[in-house]
Amino acid sequence: MTDTSLAAPRTAARRFPGPGLALGLLLPLGLALIWEAAVAAGLNNGRLFPPPSVIAGTLWALWQTGALADHALATLGRVGAGFGLGVAAGTVAGALTGYSLLASRLLDPSLQALRAIPSIAWVPLFILWFGIFEASKIALIAVGVFFPVYLGLMAAIRSVDRKIVEVGRIYRLSGPEMVWRILLPAVLPAYVTSLRSGLGLGWMFVVAAEFMGASEGLGYLLVDGQQLGKPAQIVAAIIAFAILGKITDSLLAWASTPFLRWEDGFANHR
Amino acid sequence: MLALDNIGKTYPNGVHALDGIELRVDLGEIVAVLGGSGCGKSTLLRLIAGLDRPDPGRVTLDGTDMNGPHEKIGVVFQEPRLLPWLSVAQNVGFGLRGKRLAERRRLIEDALQRVGLADKADVWPRELSGGQAQRVSIARALVTRPEVLLLDEPFSALDAFTRIDLQDHLLHVWAQTHPRPTLIVVTHDIDEAIVLADRIVIMRPHPGRVQAEIAVDLDRPRDRAAHAFEELRRQVMAVLDQSLIHRLD
Numbered sequence: 001m002t003d004t005s006l007a008a009p010r011t012a013a014r015r016f017p018g019p020g021l022a023l024g025l026l027l028p029l030g031l032a033l034i035w036e037a038a039v040a041a042g043l044n045n046g047r048l049f050p051p052p053s054v055i056a057g058t059l060w061a062l063w064q065t066g067a068l069a070d071h072a073l074a075t076l077g078r079v080g081a082g083f084g085l086g087v088a089a090g091t092v093a094g095a096l097t098g099y100s101l102l103a104s105r106l107l108d109p110s111l112q113a114l115r116a117i118p119s120i121a122w123v124p125l126f127i128l129w130f131g132i133f134e135a136s137k138i139a140l141i142a143v144g145v146f147f148p149v150y151l152g153l154m155a156a157i158r159s160v161d162r163k164i165v166e167v168g169r170i171y172r173l174s175g176p177e178m179v180w181r182i183l184l185p186a187v188l189p190a191y192v193t194s195l196r197s198g199l200g201l202g203w204m205f206v207v208a209a210e211f212m213g214a215s216e217g218l219g220y221l222l223v224d225g226q227q228l229g230k231p232a233q234i235v236a237a238i239i240a241f242a243i244l245g246k247i248t249d250s251l252l253a254w255a256s257t258p259f260l261r262w263e264d265g266f267a268n269h270r
Numbered sequence: 271m272l273a274l275d276n277i278g279k280t281y282p283n284g285v286h287a288l289d290g291i292e293l294r295v296d297l298g299e300i301v302a303v304l305g306g307s308g309c310g311k312s313t314l315l316r317l318i319a320g321l322d323r324p325d326p327g328r329v330t331l332d333g334t335d336m337n338g339p340h341e342k343i344g345v346v347f348q349e350p351r352l353l354p355w356l357s358v359a360q361n362v363g364f365g366l367r368g369k370r371l372a373e374r375r376r377l378i379e380d381a382l383q384r385v386g387l388a389d390k391a392d393v394w395p396r397e398l399s400g401g402q403a404q405r406v407s408i409a410r411a412l413v414t415r416p417e418v419l420l421l422d423e424p425f426s427a428l429d430a431f432t433r434i435d436l437q438d439h440l441l442h443v444w445a446q447t448h449p450r451p452t453l454i455v456v457t458h459d460i461d462e463a464i465v466l467a468d469r470i471v472i473m474r475p476h477p478g479r480v481q482a483e484i485a486v487d488l489d490r491p492r493d494r495a496a497h498a499f500e501e502l503r504r505q506v507m508a509v510l511d512q513s514l515i516h517r518l519d
C-alpha cells in the first residue's frame with residue numbers, strides 16, 4: 001500500500017552530459033589548435049584573425065583590469081531590463097489575444113502590422129523619443145523580445161486541446177481556475193520556448209543597440225575593437241557574448257525544468 | 271431519476287443530430303445506448319453532461335433542470351483525457367473541492383483501489399497503459415460520487431481482452447458503490463451493451479431518434495456464451511438492421 005502523497009512524481013535525476021560533451025568539443029578545440037599551430041609555424045601572421053593564445057591573453061587582460069566585468073554587466077543590465085519589459089508586455093498581450101476573441105480581433109492586426117517592421121528600423125525614432133542613452137536601447141531590446149513571446153503565448157493558448165478544457169468544464173472550474181489549473185500548465189512548455197527565443201533576440205538586439213552609440217558594454221568593445229584595429233578584442237567580446245548568451249539561456253531552461261518534468265515528448269525519451 | 275424530455279439538437283452547420291428523444295433512467299440503472307456511427311450518441315451524452323445545450327427540450331435530474339455541467343453528473347470520455355502535468359493521484363483528485371487534504375487523500379486512495387491501481391498513485395499519466403489510463407479516468411469520475419455516470423465508448427480504443435476485463439471491472443465498481451450510480455454507456459459493441467446494461471436503447475440516424483428499447487433480464491454476472499445471451503444478441507442485431515434500413519430510405 002502506497003501512501004498517496006498528492007505530490008508530483010519523482011523523476012530520475014538529470015543525466016550528466018558525459019561523452020556527448022566531449023564529442024561536441026572536438027571540432028572547435030581541434031580547429032583552435034590547428035590555427036594556433038599554423039600561426040606559430042609562421043603560415044599566417046594572425047593579425048586579422050588572432051590565434052587562440054592572443055585572444056585568451058586579451059580576455060585575461062580585460063578581466064584583470066575589471067573592464068570585462070564592467071562591460072559585461074552593462075550589457076547584461078540592458079538585456080535584463082529589455083527582456084523584462086518585453087516579456088511583461090508580450091505575456092499580457094499574448095494572454096489577452098489568446099484567451100479572448102474580442103481582444104484578438106482588436107489587437108492582433110495592429111501588432112502583426114508592427115511586427116512586419118524590421119525592428120532595427122525603429123532605432124532613429126527611439127533615439128528621437130528616448131534619447132541616445134539607456135532608454136532607447138532598452139526599448140529596442142524590449143521590442144525584439146516582445147514578438148516571439150507574444151506570438152508564442154497566443155498560439156499556445158489557442159491550441160490548448162479542447163478535450164482537456166472540457167474536463168475543466170465538467171468539473172465546473174471558474175474562469176480563473178480554468179486559467180490556473182488547465183491553461184497555464186498546458187501552455188507552459190510553449191511559453192518557455194517563446195521566452196528562450198525572446199531571450200535570444202534580446203541578445204541580438206543588444207548588439208544593435210550598443211552599436212548606436214554606447215560608452216560601455218560588450219557591443220561597445222566590438223565597435224572600439226573595429227575602430228582601433230584590435231581584432232583580438234572583437235573576438236574576445238564575441239566570446240563573452242556567446243558565454244553570457246549560453247549561460248542565461250541555460251538558466252532559463254534550468255529554472256523551467258521542475259515545471260516541465262511531466263512532458264511526454266521526444267526529449268524525455270532519449 | 272434522470273429525464274430527457276423531447277430532446278433535439280441541430281448544430282450550427284445545419285446537421286440535425288437529434289430529434290424528439292424521450293428517456294427516463296432510474297437511479298442505479300445501467301442503460302446502454304447502441305447505434306451506428308453518426309446517429310447522435312455522443313451528442314446525446316454531451317447534452318446530458320451539460321457540455322452543449324439541447325434545442326429544443328430539457329434534461330432534468332430528480333426534477334431539477336440541468337443547465338450546464340453538474341456535480342451529480344460525471345463523465346468518462348472515449349479517451350482518458352488525463353492531465354499530463356498531474357500525477358495519477360492528482361488527476362483522480364482533480365474534481366474534489368472543499369475537502370481537507372487528509373480526506374482528499376483517503377478518497378483518492380479509495381478510488382484508485384477500486385479500479386485496482388493503488389500502486390500507480392505517484393506516477394505520471396504517460397507511464398500508464400491505455401487500459402490503466404482509462405481506469406484512472408473512471409476513478410476520477412467516480413471519486414466525486416456522481417449520481418449519474420456517462421461513458422462515451424469508454425473501452426472502444428482497447429483490445430478485446432482489456433475491454434472484457436474493464437467491462438467486468440466497471441460492473442464490479444458499480445456494484446461496490448453505495449448508492450449505486452446510474453450508468454449511461456454509449457457503445458458500438460453489442461456484447462458490451464448486453465453484458466453491462468439493464469436496458470439497451472437503440473438509436474437510428476438522420477436525425478438521431480430512439481428506434482427501440484430492449485430490456486436485458488439476465489442475471490449477473492452474465493455469461494457471454496450462454497444461450498439467452500446469444501438469443502438477445504440476435505434480437506438486438508435484428509433491431510439494428512431495422513435502423514440501417516431506415517438509413518437507406
Ligand SMILES: Nc1ncnc2c1ncn2[C@@H]1O[C@H](COP(=O)(O)OP(=O)(O)OP(=O)(O)O)[C@@H](O)[C@H]1O
Binds near residue numbers: 309310
Ligand atoms: N460539433 C459539431 N458540429 C457540427 N456537427 C456535429 C458536431 N458534432 C457532431 N456533429 C454531427 O452530428 C451527428 C451526430 O454526431 P455524434 O458525434 O453525436 O455521433 P455518434 O453517434 O457519437 O457517432 P460515433 O459512433 O461515430 O461516435 C453527425 O452527423 C456529426 O457529423
Ligand SMILES: [Mg+2]
Binds near residue numbers: 311312422
Ligand atoms: Mg461518438
